[in-house]
Amino acid sequence: MSIKFKTKSLVLSSTLMSSILLSQAHNVSEGYQKPTDPLVVQNLEEWQDLKFGLFMHWGTYSQWGIVESWSLCPEDESWTQRKPEHGKSYDEYVKNYENLQTTFNPTQFNPQKWADAVKKAGMKYVVFTTKHHDGFTMFDTKESDYKITSVKTPFSKNPKADVTKEIFNTFRKEGFKIGAYFSKPDWHSDDYWWSYFPPKDRNVNYDPKKYPERWNNFKKFTFNQLNEITSQYGKIDILWLDGGWVRPFYTIDPKVEWQRTIKMEQDIDMDKIGTMVRKNQPGIIIVDRTVPGKWENYVTPEQAVPENALSIPWESCITMGDSFSYVPNDHYKSSQKIIETLVKIISKGGNYLMNIAPGPNGDYDPIVYERLKEISNWMDQNQSAVFGTRAIAPYHDGNFYYTQSKDGNIVNVFHMDDSREYKASPNLTFTVPESFDPQSLIVLGLSSKVQWMKKGHHIEVKLPEERSKLKYALVIQMKR
CATH class of the missing domain: 3.20.20.80 (Glycosidases)
Known part of the structure; x- marks a missing residue:
């Protein structure tokens, strides 16, 4: 090399x-x-x-x-x-x-x-x-x-x-x-x-x-x-x-x-x-x-x-x-x-x-x-x-990692667990990037509707049973 x-x-x-x-x-x-x-x-x-x-x-x-x-x-x-x-x-x-x-x-x-x-x-x-x-x-x-x-x-x-x-x-x-x-x-x-x-x-x-x-x-x-x-x-x-x-x-x-x-x-x-x-x-x-x-x-x-x-x-x-x-x-x-x-x-x-x-x-x-x-x-x-994205603070918070679209209208939140084989938890709570107010939220790869609510600077997500099919890393996509 x-x-x-x-x-x-x-x-x-x-x-x-x-x-x-x-x-x-x-x-x-x-x-x-x-x-x-x-x-x-x-x-x-x-x-x-x-x-x-x-x-x-x-x-x-x-x-x-x-x-x-x-x-x-x-x-x-x-x-x-x-x-x-x-x-x-x-x-x-x-x-x-x-x-x-x-x-x-x-x-x-x-x-x-x-x-x-x-x-x-x-x-x-x-x-x-x-x-x-x-x-x-x-x-x-x-x-x-x-x-x-x-x-x-x-x-x-x-x-x-x-x-x-x-x-x-x-x-x-x-x-x-x-x-x-x-x-x-x-x-x-x-x-x-x-x-x-x-x-x-x-x-x-x-x-x-x-x-x-x-x-x-x-x-x-x-x-x-x-x-x-x-x-x-x-x-x-x-x-x-x-x-x-x-x-x-x-x-x-x-x-x-x-x-x-x-x-x-x-x-x-x-x-x-x-x-x-x-x-x-x-x-x-x-x-x-x-x-x-x-x-x-x-x-x-x-x-x-x-x-x-x-x-x-x-x-x-x-x-x-x-x-x-x-x-x-x-x-x-x-x-x-x-x-x-x-x-x-x-x-x-x-x-x-x-x-x-x-x-x-x-x-x-x-x-x-x-x-x-x-x-x-x-x-x-x-x-x-993944593609055509840019970094956004806080970049990384615990097991959550962030990217955003270049126009800033979409924020992607990746959830991972590098200590074991990934299994999506039924409930997730993560920090919302500053000055970003999401109007909609989906989990990529899931057809079921996802329940979520914003509390202060955090978002709480409740995932359906369908989450069990997700592998490697889960991706939450939020739009303004």
Whole structure:
């Protein structure tokens, strides 16, 4: 995924603490700059309406069922320990890892199957890993032969070999906004991890100031690949840049632990890249993760939900399983847990980017489709309380969570119980948002009339027996 450090830079909800052990909860960058480009502002507004997106980490590493890329990085050996059968020495391991290119043949790849399943579950945008830190590109770059379309890769003979093109075209046809994940660091590039020196950590392994020509070559390489992605793959709505240690040295925040480990200037000229990208894709949202300024259009807490509502655009990227990459027999979150997470995120004004990792055969684990079907059943009856909504105080009160329509005429109140399987209580009492005077009230998914009354700043609801059919979370919808 991205920067893997244990931090306390976000206050995390207790229900997600167990999933933080191996990944960083990205600090919310200070100094957020609101975009001024009208097309970007409009795109951000539309993106905030979508609420629920699909993240996909996929690469040759899926064949070994290991964490994406990180086992190549010496500093991360403590949590990505290499298996002896994959190589007894570091050099042998890297050789065998890169040789996975010659056996990658995901013949069950069918992006339409994915798009159909996640669309029914309510997902409305997709972010796909066009290139992770290991440098293997899932698109047809002309800058490297370390790619899925290389003759070295068996899948290159498949008519759908350019999987980025196939995924983007398929999901775009289904009405999704399209996001391209791209790693700024590239551990395969000899201009980033120069073979003259051994890599020590995730950063560039030479001093760019001492070897400016080599660093300039890397900048050109990065620029050219991003130009390919944003000029040859149709309309792209989001450029999601990972690897926040590749940044101008002056942007390092010494208060953030992981940023203090960056010792080299790694400026890749985001102004030049961003200008080019916006020329290719007018209005595109650019997410230069953790690097505050005009190229971080929204912020991205990882495997975590902020404790409080944020006043700027944000998105939590959280895995459906335990891992961002495919791992055999992964532990997938229950449908109730996924819906609870969605509700907690949207009540605080964010979007939920849920990661599902395809396997080496090119398909999801069967249990993923079970989860998506269960979520779609809940979404069918409750989607009006999810999409196109915004946060409203008090946001969260006990087991109640709130959203409102953008015009403020509707308030949605979600009732959940994350301590056990959800069962709707016969009587519910909750706080009414200040200055909201409801004139009507329904419970989504129930055909029976609901008895209710307002007492001061609270509403008391008496639910019919029909409530027993409601699963995961109940939604009360009030209108002025």
